[in-house]
Amino acid sequence: MFYYVSKIAWFFTTPSNLLLSLILLGLVLSLFKRLRRLGIALSLAFTLATIALGLLPVASYILLPLEERFAPFRDDGRSVDGIILLGGAVEAADSKARGSLVANESAERVLDTTQLAHRYPNARILISGGGGTVFGDGAAEAPIIADYFKSIGIDPARILVEDRSRTTAENGVYSKELARPAEGERWLLVTSAWHMPRAVGVFEKVGFPVTPYPVDFRTGGGSRVHGPFAFISEGLRRLDIGAKEWAGLIAYYASGRTTRLFPGPQVSADGSASR
Structure with a gap:
């Protein structure tokens, strides 16, 4: 509902x-x-x-x-066990009709995940994005992206497809069910920078620790923001x-889908902010 x-x-x-x-x-x-x-x-x-x-x-x-809530990811040399790509970058119905990947203005989500897949060749890649519209079920996005990854040489054995979710809240719930992350594993979460606070809040709520990897910025840096x-x-x-x-953010907090109104980096006991 x-x-x-x-x-x-x-x-x-x-x-x-x-x-x-x-x-x-x-x-x-x-x-x-x-x-x-x-x-x-x-x-x-x-x-x-x-x-x-x-x-x-x-x-x-x-x-x-929203976009400055989490700093851009910097490789610190630590291993990466998995990469979570949230849907929203591909026009699923158009892709099925054309028989080819049709990306939208959030295409950086797919592009950066492709780069990460090559940078961390042992990491699993979980693609989260189902179909669904108000008046019926639409084409699921995750299988289309998975087929694209396979076509460019990414090992199918690394790819996990979560095609049930229709909302950010469901992204978190179903991704955890599919990934079954073990204690101490490091998973990168790839989504648009403006969407990252809500996405991180959802994954926190379901008990799936993630490292934010924000992409698809819509604001420029410095004085450009005033233009x-x-x-x-x-x-x-x-x-x-x-x-x-x-x-x-307000609706998710009010409905209990997140525990913080404006999720941000967690602060550890020594006072440092975690990614």
Whole structure:
């Protein structure tokens, strides 16, 4: 039930959808003589808001704390027993239709996992990503990525396919069931930097210790974060991503799917932050 409620609710509250809905509401109200001035004012106000939110770096400010929560991974020489790749980088239905891997704007998840697979040739590779839509089951992403990895020479015996999960919470639950991590094993978790806090929180909740490997950054470093967007659609797209992730953090914490509102690096007894 949580899955369906969250998907339907988010469709209507996604910033770009909500802004458009409010503009249309204003236009409808303007058709009535008594409400014409209110309707025009409403449409104008939210049209300007759409332009401002699309061009100004508001989305970058929303995404930046998420992306900087975990530092980029640095190889410290320790062995790696497994690599977990969370789905979200491949358009599964399009890939099946085309008979070829169709990646989206989060393709770095797959690219970096490929690199890690060669850097740590003894590590298992767990791909977590099922299908599922509000109105039925969609194509599962994990098997498609697994086939791609096999096609580029990665040993099939290293690959674990988790194709049941539809949400980040299910990623954690089903990944642990499949991996059965032993005490002391080191598993890297590969997902988008803006998604990493919630993902780490979920894996903490299910008792699966992971080392974050954030990729797919949407904000630039330094003063670049303050720069405007060249296209309104670009700013709104990133605004949707950031708003959804903050909403997800709140919803997961409130529903008990994570134990911390804003999961971050764990601090050890000696005061050092663990990855």
